[in-house]
Amino acid sequence: MKAKQVSVFLENKSGRLNEVAQILGEANINISAFTVADTSDFGVLRLIVSDPDKACNVLKEKHFSVRTTDVVLVKSPNQPGALSRMLQILNAEGVFIEYLYAFSMNDKTAVIVIRPANLDKCLSVLENHKNELSAGDDQYQL
Template identity: 80%
Template sequence: MKAKQVSVFLENKSGRLNEVAQILGESDINISAFTVADTSDFGVLRLIVSDPEKACEVLKAKHFSVRTTDVVLVKSNNRPGALSQMLKILNAEGVFIEYLYAFSMNEDAAVIVIRPTNIERCVEKLHKHKNELLDND
């Protein structure tokens, strides 16, 4: 099962991150998770949101550079070693990960956002090992 991640390209300028958060909030789009990668000139804000298509639409209307990317959302136990166990399985199955980030759902569960080079292979191998995959909802 694939999910959609929204990537927003931002100038490294004060207030730009807040602008995105405000636009999405005013559009009734919930942000479940995000990460920011930056260079000296720009940043890439990656978001998991309740409505990726609408998020792209409203951000583009405000002149942000936006695109969607397929990612995999994996529910994991929120305990020491859980991430390592999942990564060990993916490595043994030959799944290469470009990047990942995670967020806690509660004290017992977390969600890991994975951007693999091969989505279908990653999904197949996670299913094979009985991992629970989620969607944007």
């Protein structure tokens, strides 16, 4: 499924990540997943939140540099080999992945956040290979 990811550019200084979490919490915006990529000067906080548009607005009001990006969310079995099966199919079909991160919902299900170079192609490939991805009781869902 296509979703909006919020990206926040942060200076590498103490407390900036907490500021974002506090602002979003006060705005009643839930964070479902996040990852931080950093360099020596700044970091990029990428978030999946309950209300991406509101999150952008409240963060911009507090002078954060923020943007949204479309990503693909895939529910995957939380078991060995599940990620590899999906990545093999995407690679075989020429889907380039800029980055991805994942989180476990429970011992049976994980959610993979994918930022492909071509979002529509990624969605199409996953949809076209849905039966191939499912093996036995395994279920992948967009």
